Amino acid sequence: MLMEEVRIRLLNLESVADLSRSGNEWDPHLLEQAFGREMGWKISNIKRLPQDCEDSVIWKKANDGIFTTKRAYQECCQFQDCRDQDVWKAIWNSKIHPRVAVMLWRVLAGCIPVKENLAFMKDKDCVLCEEGKESLKHVFWDCPFARALWFSGMFPVVNARAIGSDLKELILFFLQGIPRNDKWQFLTFVGCMFEEVWRTRNAVLFQSNRVDILQSRVSISKRLEEFYSIQEEQLVFGTNTKRVETYLSWKIPQSTTFVCFTDASWKQGSAGLAVGLVDRASSRSWWSAKWSRAESAMEAESMEILWALQMALEAGIQSIAMASDALLVVKAIVEESFPPCWKARAVFFEIWKLVKLFNSCSFVFIKRVDNEAADVVAKTARIDGHCKDFINREGSPFVIPNYLF
Numbered sequence: 001m002l003m004e005e006v007r008i009r010l011l012n013l014e015s016v017a018d019l020s021r022s023g024n025e026w027d028p029h030l031l032e033q034a035f036g037r038e039m040g041w042k043i044s045n046i047k048r049l050p051q052d053c054e055d056s057v058i059w060k061k062a063n064d065g066i067f068t069t070k071r072a073y074q075e076c077c078q079f080q081d082c083r084d085q086d087v088w089k090a091i092w093n094s095k096i097h098p099r100v101a102v103m104l105w106r107v108l109a110g111c112i113p114v115k116e117n118l119a120f121m122k123d124k125d126c127v128l129c130e131e132g133k134e135s136l137k138h139v140f141w142d143c144p145f146a147r148a149l150w151f152s153g154m155f156p157v158v159n160a161r162a163i164g165s166d167l168k169e170l171i172l173f174f175l176q177g178i179p180r181n182d183k184w185q186f187l188t189f190v191g192c193m194f195e196e197v198w199r200t201r202n203a204v205l206f207q208s209n210r211v212d213i214l215q216s217r218v219s220i221s222k223r224l225e226e227f228y229s230i231q232e233e234q235l236v237f238g239t240n241t242k243r244v245e246t247y248l249s250w251k252i253p254q255s256t257t258f259v260c261f262t263d264a265s266w267k268q269g270s271a272g273l274a275v276g277l278v279d280r281a282s283s284r285s286w287w288s289a290k291w292s293r294a295e296s297a298m299e300a301e302s303m304e305i306l307w308a309l310q311m312a313l314e315a316g317i318q319s320i321a322m323a324s325d326a327l328l329v330v331k332a333i334v335e336e337s338f339p340p341c342w343k344a345r346a347v348f349f350e351i352w353k354l355v356k357l358f359n360s361c362s363f364v365f366i367k368r369v370d371n372e373a374a375d376v377v378a379k380t381a382r383i384d385g386h387c388k389d390f391i392n393r394e395g396s397p398f399v400i401p402n403y404l405f
């Protein structure tokens with residue numbers, strides 16, 4: 001391939017010998033001309049075989065260069081791992097409710113105790129249809145009960161056309177055909193359906209209940225409605241903010257009069273929150289710090305931003321730039337997406353509400369090293385457990401890093 005491309009530029013080039021000097025050496029000048037400086041340099045570093053050696057094909061993935069079918073298989077498995085990553089990435093999407101994501105994960109990772117996986121169970125028959133053997137793929141896909149539910153979803157799932165040897169491959173197959181923004185809805189449906197299938201299976205097995213497809217359909221659509229409405233509330237929220245100038249910026253907007261530095265220090269449920277406020281017009285500054293309980297570092301980071309917004313509003317500030325070194329938190333606030341840590345979600349709702357009350361509220365990312373002043377105050381507040389309310393001292397020196405202007 002590479003040679004084909006190069007032949008357009010160097011018409012006389014036929015073989016490696018044409019890129020060589022006598023004595024079996026690369027011609028660096030020609031290599032650079034043909035492949036460019038970087039690639040040419042890389043090629044020139046490839047050790048040449050002695051001239052009297054025969055060319056041979058090698059398997060580059062193995063140190064000894066020998067090809068075996070086992071090694072080819074291992075390569076294919078690596079590719080499979082990549083595909084696996086795609087499934088997990090799709091499942092752990094912030095739009096999918098954690099309960100649904102966990103169910104999907106349990107089924108696709110094979111963590112559901114189906115009879116096939118239980119060596120001590122002699123009876124392997126599927127209790128839902130009494131026809132097949134109870135394997136993961138049977139219960140959640142091949143079983144007539146599962147099929148009826150797959151077919152009843154809002155996504156047209158035609159079993160006959162699906163390609164995939166296991167459930168993970170099947171899900172990947174369907175995801176390919178679904179627009180990007182709708183994937184979470186599809187996976188939420190599949191998760192609810194899996195949950196219903198497994199609940200029914202257990203009810204039939206342990207409580208001798210009967211299979212009721214109609215009832216199961218109703219249960220799934222009820223649960224779906226719940227999860228979709230949670231997500232929609234969030235979407236409505238997003239459109240409301242258009243009125244307010246909220247954005248992630250690398251610079252503090254010229255018009256912004258107040259800059260706020262925040263940081264949190266967190267350890268084992270205990271957090272110190274620090275907020276520093278600077279009035280750009282008068283160069284006056286205030287520090288506030290307090291101790292609080294927080295479930296995670298991310299929750300603490302979002303709590304300190306929430307607290308800063310509350311104080312700024314109480315002080316009658318209309319336009320503010322919030323500087324934080326917690327990039328993930330800042331990004332999630334601006335994009336109105338949930339943070340990776342679900343424990344911080346509640347605080348995020350509060351923040352989104354408050355942000356709308358300013359005329360202008362921007363978020364800037366500050367390097368950790370430049371946020372040291374806030375860091376020190378936060379640490380002190382965390383360690384001094386007695387500091388349950390906030391301390392307030394005026395006039396501490398403040399340095400706004402140059403790159404924020």
Ligand SMILES: [Zn+2]
Nearest residue numbers: 126128129143
């Ligand atoms: Zn069955």
